[in-house]
């Protein structure tokens with residue numbers, strides 16, 4: 001379970017990039033965090049994972065405060081950033097072993113888990129090459145494998161489908177469903193509405209740092225005008241927030 005409580009953040013004084021955001025993601029739920037570019041999705045996620053400090057508010061991961069007990073809170077989630085260009089000089093296997101060391105995964109268990117995940121994402125045969133030789137999609141896959149090594153209860157993913165080939169994207173979605181069936185939590189950001197509609201139990205829409213909707217797709221459709229395409233709905237929700245000049 002993830003609880004975001006009254007968080008606000010300004011990068012520039014007087015301009016709130018996140019403005020008093022509240023959200024609760026329940027166990028067993030796939031939650032899609034939607035919004036146009038620059039809305040504040042990545043900023044929110046960086047605060048959830050403890051990379052950025054909110055100016056106000058707190059975030060609880062399975063009841064653990066990312067501000068007050070960051071090490072404990074960090075054990076409760078796996079994170080996939082929006083940019084997978086990390087540790088490029090390491091070989092794939094070195095990266096996964098490095099993460100296994102951090103998570104203190106015993107050697108038999110890590111071997112099994114690395115094999116399972118990398119075979120699933122079809123990068124097992126590339127583990128002895130440096131990450132810098134990987135394509136964008138392969139880098140994305142190895143970062144996902146790394147985030148899931150520890151089998152965390154809560155998954156926090158920033159635009160995870162970007163750059164994945166259709167099969168890997170499908171596999172990841174199936175894994176998300178499987179994960180939440182076992183009463184775990186998946187929180188991911190996306191700007192692709194169709195992905196969210198098919199996959200998410202609920203969605204939140206953020207625009208200009210403010211949460212403008214939380215609920216199911218059905219509720220979103222009911223709340224706004226009927227028979228509109230998703231794209232129209234999305235534009236209506238986000239554009240109605242624009243200041244009138």
Ligand SMILES: Nc1ncnc2c1ncn2[C@@H]1O[C@H](COP(=O)(O)OP(=O)(O)O)[C@@H](O)[C@H]1O
Pocket residue numbers: 011012017035036037038039040041042043044
């Ligand atoms: N490091 C930063 N310094 C200053 N402003 C930033 C920084 N990162 C993001 N922003 C601003 O914060 C807002 C939200 O950005 P971001 O969270 O990256 O949006 P999203 O992930 O939804 O595209 C944008 O206006 C962006 O320009």
Ligand SMILES: [Mg+2]
Pocket residue numbers: 041042043082
């Ligand atoms: Mg982003």
